[in-house]
Amino acid sequence: MTIEPIAGGSITSVPGFRASGVACGLKKNGALDLALVLSDWPCVGAAMFTTNAFQAAPVLYDRQTVAANPESLRAVVINSGCANACTGEPGLEDTRATAALAARELGVAPNAVLVMSTGVIGARLPMDKIAQGVRQAAAELSATEVAGHAASRAIMTTDTVPKTLAVRVNTQGASWTIAGMAKGAGMIHPNMATMLCAVVTDASLTPVTARSALQEAVDASLNRVTVDGDTSTNDTILLLANGQAGGAPIDSVDSAAYRAFVQGLTHLTIALAKALARDGEGATKFVEITVQGARSERDAHIVGQAVARSLLVKTALYGQDANWGRIVCAVGYSGVSVDPQCVSVWLGELELFRRGAPYDVDEARAAAILARDEVGIRIDLGQGTEQATVWTCDLSHGYVDINAHYRT
C-alpha cells in the first residue's frame, strides 16, 4: 500500500464532501468563526470525546447523537469563539437549536447534524449570530479547495496557522481519500480523547470498524501530544465515512483493508497531532521526544509525557539551554520505575547522559541543535524493547502573554 499526501488538500478533497467557513461575529476581530461540513451522502460516523468530567454541551450532544444514529450522519457545524462549556441545560438547548437550524437549512434530519464548539468556557452561545452564521455557511457550501481551507481557518482560536491535510491511500483492492482538519494550541493534553478534529473519508466503514480505527489512530497520534497539560472540556474528534470510494465495506477489524485504512488514518492524525504541537501557544520550537528501551509502550508513553509536560524542560528548550538534568529529573518522577544506572539521554544525535553518568556536554554542538526550530530528544530507559514518541513544544513568554489575558 502507499499513502500519498494531496497537495493543497483539505476536507473537500474527499469526494462527496462540501464545506464552508464564514464570519458571524463570534470573534471580536471579524475573523472566520463558523465552519460547516456536509456530506452529500449519509455517513457512518465515530467520535471520541474528552475525559474531563465537565463535558461541554456539544460533547454531550454529539456523544448521544453518534450513539443513536451512527449510520446516517450528514453534517457538522463547528464554531470557534465560544466553547459552550459549563453552561448547563440552557447551553445544551443552544447546541440542539444549532443542529436543528443547520438541519433545516440543509434539508436533513436534525439527528444527522453534529456540533463542535471551542473558545471561552462558561459563556452562552450568542444564538442570533449562530443562526445568521449557519444560514450563510449553508449558502456558501462548496467542494472547492478554497472552501475546505476556509472551514479549517474558521475553527481556529489561538492557533496561528490552520491545520488541514488530505491523503490518498492506495491498496491492492481499494483506494480511499482521507482528509482532516484540527484546531488547538492551548488547553492541549488529550487523555484518551483529543482536541477539535474532524476527519472525513470516502472509505466504506461500519460503525464498529469506524470506531475501532478511530481509537487506534488517536491512541498513536493525538493522545501523544501535550502543550500545557490541561485537558479541555471540549475535546472531540469525529470521523465521517461516506463510502463513495466504492468497493466492499470494511466490515472486519481483522481484514487487510481495515489495517490499511488504519495506517492511512493514523498517518493523517499523526500529521495533525504534530501540527498542533508545532503551533502550541507561544511555541518557538517543535519537540519530538522518543522514549525507547522501555518494558512496555505504556511505560514509554508515561515517561515521554512527563518530560513533555515539565515546565523546566520546556523553558530550558525555549532558552536553548542543554539542561539535560531537567530531562533526567522528569524521567525520575514520571512514576515509571527506572534504574538510574540504565538511563541514557540524547539531544538530537548528541549524547548527554549515558547509563546514569553525565557526558561533558559539547556546548557548541548542543547550541547548534537547540537553535533549530525542531528538536529531538531521545531517552533510553535500558530495561526493555518497547518505545513511544510524544510531541510537544517549548514554553515561552508568548504562552504567558496569550493566557494572561485570554478572556479580555
Next chain:
Amino acid sequence: MTIEPIAGGSITSVPGFRASGVACGLKKNGALDLALVLSDWPCVGAAMFTTNAFQAAPVLYDRQTVAANPESLRAVVINSGCANACTGEPGLEDTRATAALAARELGVAPNAVLVMSTGVIGARLPMDKIAQGVRQAAAELSATEVAGHAASRAIMTTDTVPKTLAVRVNTQGASWTIAGMAKGAGMIHPNMATMLCAVVTDASLTPVTARSALQEAVDASLNRVTVDGDTSTNDTILLLANGQAGGAPIDSVDSAAYRAFVQGLTHLTIALAKALARDGEGATKFVEITVQGARSERDAHIVGQAVARSLLVKTALYGQDANWGRIVCAVGYSGVSVDPQCVSVWLGELELFRRGAPYDVDEARAAAILARDEVGIRIDLGQGTEQATVWTCDLSHGYVDINAHYRT
C-alpha cells in the same frame, strides 16, 4: 497549648544549636552558598526524601546515615549552587568527603554529619571550594540571630527571600522551641517528600516519634505546595531534636505531648510551605486553594493539586483574569470523579459558579480581588465533608525568564 512565633527567630533560636553561612565561590555572584548547623548535643533525627528515581548523592548518603545513626546526629552541611545529582559514584564520594571534612573540623564522628545540596543537576561539587567553605563555616559557628539568618540565606538558589522561622510551643507539661529554614522556588512539586528544609528542636524525641511527627507535619504542609509540577532530585527535610528542653521524652505517638509537638511542628512547616509558594519563581501572587465538600481528604488534595498545577489557571491569575472556566476545567480532569451539577467555585468571597452553572461575574469585584498579592480560591465538590488546602503561585513572564537560562 499555645504556639507563639519568636520574633526574628531562626535555627539558632533553639537552645543548643549554632549555625553559620559563608560564601565559598559556588555561586558566581559571590553570595552566601554554604550553611552549617551544629547541635552541641547528640540529636535524634528523622528525614524524608524525594520520591524521584534519580536521587542526588546527598539524598542517598543522608538516607543511609539517618537509618544507621538516628540517635546521635550532630550537624548538617548544606550547599547551594550545585545539586550533586546525577553524578554517579564520584558524586557520592564527594558527599562522603564533605561529611568527613566537616566531622574533622567539628570534632564529631563522620556519621554524625548530614549533607544537603541544591543547584544545577549533573555538575560535580568543586571540592576545593567546599573544603574551604566548610572550614570557614566551622570557624564562624555561632548561636546568634545573625548567624541563623546567614545560614538561611546561604541555602537560597532562585529564592528571592530567605525562609526561616521559629516558634515556641507551650503545653501544660512542657515547652519546646521548634525552628526551621527552607529553600525552594522552582522544581517544586513535592510528592511524599519535600524541598530542602532543616528543622531543629529542643524537644526530646525518639527515632520513632521523630519520624512519625515529621511525616504527619510534611503531609499537611510541604506536600501541599506546588510551583511548577516538577519533583526535584534533591528534596530533603530533616528534623534534628536535641532534647535540651528537658522533661520526659516524647516516646509514644499516642501521648498528648506527641500530639502537641505535631501541632507545633505542623504550624512551622505550614508557614515554611506557604513561604515557598509565595516565593515561587517569578511569582507575583500567593494562591491558597481550598477544596471542600469532598468524599475524602485525598480527593480534595488531588483536585486542589490539579487546579494548582494548571498553567491556564496560573497564567489567568497572573493576568488578573477571573477565568473561572479554567478552574472548573482543571477540577474536571483531576481524575477525581465529580458531578458537575454539584460543583461550586468562589474567588475570595465572590461566588463564580454554583452547582454547575455560571454566575454573571461581577468583574469589578473580581478585579479588586485579583489585584491583591494573595488570592484565595474555594471549590466545593458537593459530595462529602472532607477538605484540603494547597498552596501555589501564579505563572508569570518571570518564571520563563528565570528558567530559560538557569545554567547559563
